[in-house]
Amino acid sequence: MTQMYNKKVMEHFSNPRNVGEIENASGTGQVGSAACGDIMKIDIKVEDNIIVDVKFKTFGCGAAVASSSIATEMIIGKSVEEALKFTNKDLLKEIGGLPNEKIHCSILAEEALQEAINNYKSKIK
Amino acid sequence: MTEKHRIYLDHAATTPVNQEVLDTMIPYFNSEFGNASSVYSYGRTARIAIEKAKNTIADVIHSLDSEIFFTSGGTESDNWAIRGVMQANEKKGKHIITSTIEHHAVWDTCKKLKKEGYEVTFLPVDGDGLININELNEAIREDTVMVSIMFANNEIGTIQPIEEIGALCKEKNVLFHTDAIQAVGHLEIDVEKMNINLLSMSAHKFGGPKGVGALYVKKGTRIGNLMYGGGQEKSKRPGTYNHVGIIGLAKALEISYKNIKDESKRQLELREALIQGISDNIEEVRLNGHPTKRLPNNVNMSFKYIEGESLLLSLDIMGISASSGSACTSGSLDPSHVLLAIGLDHATAHGSLRLTLGETNTRKDIEDTIDALIPIVKRLRNMSPLYVKGEQS
Numbered sequence: 469m470t471q472m473y474n475k476k477v478m479e480h481f482s483n484p485r486n487v488g489e490i491e492n493a494s495g496t497g498q499v500g501s502a503a504c505g506d507i508m509k510i511d512i513k514v515e516d517n518i519i520v521d522v523k524f525k526t527f528g529c530g531a532a533v534a535s536s537s538i539a540t541e542m543i544i545g546k547s548v549e550e551a552l553k554f555t556n557k558d559l560l561k562e563i564g565g566l567p568n569e570k571i572h573c574s575i576l577a578e579e580a581l582q583e584a585i586n587n588y589k590s591k592i593k
Numbered sequence: 594m595t596e597k598h599r600i601y602l603d604h605a606a607t608t609p610v611n612q613e614v615l616d617t618m619i620p621y622f623n624s625e626f627g628n629a630s631s632v633y634s635y636g637r638t639a640r641i642a643i644e645k646a647k648n649t650i651a652d653v654i655h656s657l658d659s660e661i662f663f664t665s666g667g668t669e670s671d672n673w674a675i676r677g678v679m680q681a682n683e684k685k686g687k688h689i690i691t692s693t694i695e696h697h698a699v700w701d702t703c704k705k706l707k708k709e710g711y712e713v714t715f716l717p718v719d720g721d722g723l724i725n726i727n728e729l730n731e732a733i734r735e736d737t738v739m740v741s742i743m744f745a746n747n748e749i750g751t752i753q754p755i756e757e758i759g760a761l762c763k764e765k766n767v768l769f770h771t772d773a774i775q776a777v778g779h780l781e782i783d784v785e786k787m788n789i790n791l792l793s794m795s796a797h798k799f800g801g802p803k804g805v806g807a808l809y810v811k812k813g814t815r816i817g818n819l820m821y822g823g824g825q826e827k828s829k830r831p832g833t834y835n836h837v838g839i840i841g842l843a844k845a846l847e848i849s850y851k852n853i854k855d856e857s858k859r860q861l862e863l864r865e866a867l868i869q870g871i872s873d874n875i876e877e878v879r880l881n882g883h884p885t886k887r888l889p890n891n892v893n894m895s896f897k898y899i900e901g902e903s904l905l906l907s908l909d910i911m912g913i914s915a916s917s918g919s920a921c922t923s924g925s926l927d928p929s930h931v932l933l934a935i936g937l938d939h940a941t942a943h944g945s946l947r948l949t950l951g952e953t954n955t956r957k958d959i960e961d962t963i964d965a966l967i968p969i970v971k972r973l974r975n976m977s978p979l980y981v982k983g984e985q986s
Binding site: 473478481482484487498502503504505506507508509525526527528529530532533 | 903906943
């Protein structure tokens with residue numbers, strides 16, 4: 469079954485980066501539902517308009533866990549504006565592709581991140 | 594992974610072909626290759642072997658040899674039983690009763706019949722997956738042609754009150770089909786005593802090859818064809834006999850039933866050890882399916898706050914093969930209809946794990962599986978936004 473995913477996906481599933489929560493996070497985004505089998509929660513910490521830390525928690529399949537992990541790695545160090553441009557296509561490129569029926573997991577990662585940034589923006593207004 | 598001892602715990606999906614079964618089949622691929630419908634000696638040898646196979650099956654399920662029809666497997670048997678009987682008995686009516694936890698081979702056939710103008714009652718089940726015999730009684734109408742209720746469920750292992758259902762159907766003069774694909778090879782079956790009119794089985798679930806099954810059709814049952822062609826199986830199921838597969842099916846069945854009492858007892862003890870070990874070591878788990886009226890080889894448990902595919906992947910990395918009712922493993926967004934039918938919420942259904950035992954599994958396999966599961970569940974829960982230690986989020 470592990471053959472379903474490429475090495476990079478399996479590596480991120482087995483050793484996910486940035487799992488956890490950020491205390492007093494600058495922004496939090498949670499998307500998905502238990503009904504669909506995927507929930508992704510992303511916390512971001514922003515300092516001087518730069519995303520200095522990202523943590524995630526995910527309830528979901530292997531692709532969902534790997535997508536969350538790789539998204540956090542890709543976003544740390546980016547400016548808020550840069551991060552807003554991040555899409556699931558960037559993620560898919562970085563991860564080396566996902567099976568067709570798992571593409572929605574990469575979209576969830578994009579949406580969770582966008583929601584975290586929007587949440588941050590609404591707080592600083 | 595190649596070096597690691599692999600533990601196969603998905604025998605409800607399929608089983609390896611037993612070595613003795615394979616040895617019995619091999620000569621029929623080439624030296625005894627004849628078409629069983631031919632008159633010369635090659636064909637005769639194949640035909641005699643097929644007749645012997647029917648006799649073996651009939652002995653096990655207590656039917657007549659002539660009541661056994663070979664098919665391409667469980668799905669064909671189920672499709673044929675339901676569609677064949679409904680179409681051939683339209684004079685009586687167009688109503689069929691089935692349950693909400695049937696395998697897709699029955700469930701989807703019934704849904705298709707409904708679209709074609711037949712009437713279908715989907716009987717609900719209780720939290721353990723059992724149908725209620727009084728509800729079945731109330732559902733039977735003047736125009737009810739047949740009841741199709743599975744012998745034992747493929748996901749949660751619950752065994753239905755087959756004898757009671759059979760008695761009721763007989764009393765009400767309704768035909769009774771049972772999908773016994775998970776039961777054959779594991780439970781004692783007596784179609785006479787249980788008043789079963791049609792019964793589906795599949796060889797690869799009990800140590801036989803894939804691609805071959807059988808349908809028991811009680812003498813006198815009106816049943817139409819799914820396919821048309823040659824004169825095989827009294828023209829009811831045409832097509833050149835898959836005699837190699839048929840011989841394998843019969844041999845596997847014979848071996849399964851030679852030792853069924855002891856093997857059943859052994860697997861049941863392993864099943865209980867597995868359930869106990871998981872329950873004792875991992876919090877917030879639940880057993881899905883009936884605690885005692887269940888297949889001796891079936892364990893199905895839900896682990897709160899985690900998702901099934903992640904669980905399967907993690908087990909696979911450890912060399913353990915299992916399955917889940919999670920949507921992610923089926924390619925759809927909905928989790929198993931069986932788990933929803935017994936009242937599980939979506940999240941709990943997504944977090945289900947099915948472990949099904951077989952002949953080669955040992956007590957050590959069970960211990961190793963429990964040892965592997967404990968840290969896996971802990972790791973996945975720590976990663977889950979639904980899980981807040983010490984409280985329910």
